Amino acid sequence: MHQVFKTNDAFTITKKSNLFASFFTGIFNRTTAPDTSVASTMNTLLIKHPCRLLLLSVSCWILLTGCPKKDKHKIPVKNTPQTTHALPLDSLEAFSSVLTPSPWLKDFWSIPIPFQGNPPYHWTKEEKDISAEGCKSCHPHQFADWSRSMHAHSTKNGIIHQLSRDMHLPAHISKNCNQCHNPLVEQSIKTTNGKVNPAFNQTLYKEGVTCIGCHVRKRTYFGPAPDSSNTNQNKHNGFIIKNEFSSSAFCSPCHDLQPGNKKVNGKLLLETGEEWRRTRLSAAGMTCQKCHMPDKKHLFKGIRDSATVKEALSIQLVLKQRGERKAPFKGHPPLEGKDSIIAELAVTNLGAAHRVPTYINSQIRVILEQLDSSGNIIQSSVKTGIIGRKMSLDLKFEVFDTRLLPGEKFYLGYKLKRHPSTESLRGRIEVWPDQHNYELYKTFLNNPESKQSPSYQLIKKALNQAEISRYVLWEKKMRI
Numbered sequence: 136m137h138q139v140f141k142t143n144d145a146f147t148i149t150k151k152s153n154l155f156a157s158f159f160t161g162i163f164n165r166t167t168a169p170d171t172s173v174a175s176t177m178n179t180l181l182i183k184h185p186c187r188l189l190l191l192s193v194s195c196w197i198l199l200t201g202c203p204k205k206d207k208h209k210i211p212v213k214n215t216p217q218t219t220h221a222l223p224l225d226s227l228e229a230f231s232s233v234l235t236p237s238p239w240l241k242d243f244w245s246i247p248i249p250f251q252g253n254p255p256y257h258w259t260k261e262e263k264d265i266s267a268e269g270c271k272s273c274h275p276h277q278f279a280d281w282s283r284s285m286h287a288h289s290t291k292n293g294i295i296h297q298l299s300r301d302m303h304l305p306a307h308i309s310k311n312c313n314q315c316h317n318p319l320v321e322q323s324i325k326t327t328n329g330k331v332n333p334a335f336n337q338t339l340y341k342e343g344v345t346c347i348g349c350h351v352r353k354r355t356y357f358g359p360a361p362d363s364s365n366t367n368q369n370k371h372n373g374f375i376i377k378n379e380f381s382s383s384a385f386c387s388p389c390h391d392l393q394p395g396n397k398k399v400n401g402k403l404l405l406e407t408g409e410e411w412r413r414t415r416l417s418a419a420g421m422t423c424q425k426c427h428m429p430d431k432k433h434l435f436k437g438i439r440d441s442a443t444v445k446e447a448l449s450i451q452l453v454l455k456q457r458g459e460r461k462a463p464f465k466g467h468p469p470l471e472g473k474d475s476i477i478a479e480l481a482v483t484n485l486g487a488a489h490r491v492p493t494y495i496n497s498q499i500r501v502i503l504e505q506l507d508s509s510g511n512i513i514q515s516s517v518k519t520g521i522i523g524r525k526m527s528l529d530l531k532f533e534v535f536d537t538r539l540l541p542g543e544k545f546y547l548g549y550k551l552k553r554h555p556s557t558e559s560l561r562g563r564i565e566v567w568p569d570q571h572n573y574e575l576y577k578t579f580l581n582n583p584e585s586k587q588s589p590s591y592q593l594i595k596k597a598l599n600q601a602e603i604s605r606y607v608l609w610e611k612k613m614r615i
């Protein structure tokens with residue numbers, strides 16, 4: 136499986152698929168150093184690490200087991216001795232403090248978001264409507280983009296099951312999910328003391344993280360500084376300009392669990408803003424909005440969008456030995472190692488200002504495999520590595536964590552015998568955005584008692600959606 140090592144150049148923390156690979160990638164790093172422009176970009180992106188001054192020579196690579204600092208990178212977990220565990224954020228330097236909310240922002244995000252109240256009587260029907268549908272008539276572009284985003288889907292299928300299930304649980308637990316998935320008072324079926332909520336609004340409930348959650352408090356509208364000073368303040372009593380809309384602190388209340396929540400291996404389940412603060416990009420003013428809302432667009436593209444993920448990753452496939460097709464002469468055993476294919480597939484996070492992926496749900500699968508002349512995969516030749524944070528289904532322990540901060544690299548080393556019918560070697564990268572939930576849904580459906588559950592059909596649908604959300608990000612075939 137995976138072990139953690141630190142590279143000797145560029146101060147990166149790298150993930151190796153095995154000792155063998157670590158040896159070869161050590162050499163690879165030195166002999167095929169990236170060109171200086173890439174290297175300098177990488178350096179600006181690189182996270183600073185307490186161990187960075189410890190420069191190791193190639194030979195030390197092999198001796199890493201004896202290197203005293205190594206344990207810093209390896210947090211052993213019971214029953215899972217051979218896995219990697221990305222470092223807790225506390226051990227990394229923070230470059231920005233702008234996640235701290237201003238008093239206004241703190242108040243703006245006090246959850247649940249209070250009842251909006253009745254609109255002024257002279258407003259038009261459209262202005263009175265606080266659903267996203269209502270905003271659509273005057274803000275069609277924002278509506279069209281938001282509808283395609285995950286924010287508009289935060290109460291669909293699998294989630295809706297979990298939320299509705301939670302509604303039968305003590306109110307403080309369902310409140311926990313609602314604060315990010317359904318933060319308005321109008322979106323809770325019950326009040327915090329378990330009574331029917333008179334303000335409940337079915338349309339808003341289905342819209343999840345909807346427009347007014349981010350823009351409207353008690354019928355007062357808030358937004359970023361507009362692009363032109365000549366703005367129309369005639370509709371919905373105008374709006375109040377707040378610069379906080381352009382800061383990462385605006386997104387953090389939902390994309391970071393607050394300190395004090397349970398940590399596993401020193402890490403919260405959701406800490407994207409904190410990850411961002413540990414990257415140099417945060418100090419350079421690269422806010423969440425700059426990457427996820429370019430031109431103020433409301434698409435919030437992420438792991439489900441191949442173009443976005445491609446922007447984040449640099450991918451390199453290197454073939455080091457083709458593997459001899461036959462033994463050197465008849466009846467003689469092959470020369471030691473010569474019949475092996477030796478290759479390496481490396482994936483670096485160069486474009487996302489947080490871990491890739493940032494959440495436990497997603498996996499990026501790195502695959503090397505041999506193909507025959509008709510393009511069929513030779514099953515015994517497939518080797519897979521996973522970039523992600525795999526948690527047990529009950530979220531109690533971490534199985535592995537190979538996520539990549541900016542500048543970090545994941546290596547899949549390959550050394551296998553060349554199959555007699557092999558014609559090419561293929562590198563492939565797949566994205567499985569919903570893998571944690573997929574396994575959760577499967578476990579639920581496989582339990583015979585679940586057939587009676589009113590949520591059975593919803594979960595079946597959610598499983599199907601999780602499966603079709605998978606896609607191939609990148610592929611490269613080398614004839615050998």
Ligand code: HEC
Binds near residue numbers: 272358361365
């Ligand atoms: C009847 C038309 C109308 C409706 C309905 C409407 N708006 Fe507006 N909204 C406007 C106009 C006009 C402006 C001013 C835009 C400008 O001139 O730049 C505006 C401005 C805004 C701004 C500030 C833009 C900025 O540059 O900061 C926000 C945020 C906003 N609206 C959100 C909403 C939301 C959310 C809804 C639905 C709950 C909504 N609006 C419904 C017409 C409307």
Ligand code: HEC
Binds near residue numbers: 290294344349389437
């Ligand atoms: C009110 C809470 C809330 C706020 C504020 C919020 N988000 Fe989200 N965001 C969510 C939730 C919940 C999801 C997951 C929805 C789902 O998949 O069911 C999400 C999903 C996303 C995704 C897509 C993830 C994927 O899997 O592709 C992106 C990107 C994102 N948010 C970016 C942002 C940015 C940038 C901001 C700040 C401008 C922001 N969010 C503010 C709650 C919020």
Ligand code: HEC
Binds near residue numbers: 288289294312389496
């Ligand atoms: C602190 C805010 C927060 C809380 C509290 C929270 N979530 Fe989430 N949840 C998110 C965000 C943000 C995402 C998207 C994360 C990403 O993709 O990086 C998400 C994603 C999810 C997903 C995967 C979404 C999908 O469509 O694939 C599920 C399922 C989920 N949450 C369920 C729950 C449940 C159930 C609870 C309550 C027990 C809960 N969440 C509590 C913020 C939160």
Ligand code: HEC
Binds near residue numbers: 267270281347381432
């Ligand atoms: C997750 C929070 C979030 C949600 C949901 C959201 N917005 Fe925004 N919106 C923002 C942020 C943040 C900005 C400012 C982006 C920036 O400054 O780069 C913004 C900017 C705007 C603006 C002004 C910028 C422009 O394009 O003129 C309008 C108008 C607006 N939003 C309307 C809407 C409407 C309508 C919806 C629902 C269809 C919506 N927003 C949903 C966070 C949100």
Ligand code: HEC
Binds near residue numbers: 383436
């Ligand atoms: C420099 C650009 C950049 C910045 C800044 C940035 N992101 Fe991302 N983000 C990306 C890219 C690229 C991806 C796609 C790769 C991936 O999924 O990690 C992504 C993915 C995501 C996802 C998808 C879920 C996942 O597991 O990856 C969420 C949610 C998200 N970002 C939230 C945020 C939040 C919140 C901030 C601010 C604290 C932020 N991002 C800042 C580039 C950026």
